[in-house]
């Protein structure tokens with residue numbers, strides 16, 4: 001009996017998907033004008049913006065990250 005191609009269970013796809021735990025990441029720290037510190041995780045290959053919108057609505061500027069390399 002040929003059951004033909006059928007969709008894989010969603011669970012299978014989830015297991016195969018690259019987990020964020022394994023994805024290379026960088027955490028970028030921003031400091032807003034009200035001295036809020038924000039840590040934003042980005043994918044390692046993501047282009048990191050110099051300015052981030054803080055939760056208080058002020059622009060937060062990127063803080064030089066401690067370079068692990």
Ligand SMILES: [Zn+2]
Nearest residue numbers: 032036054056
């Ligand atoms: Zn803020």
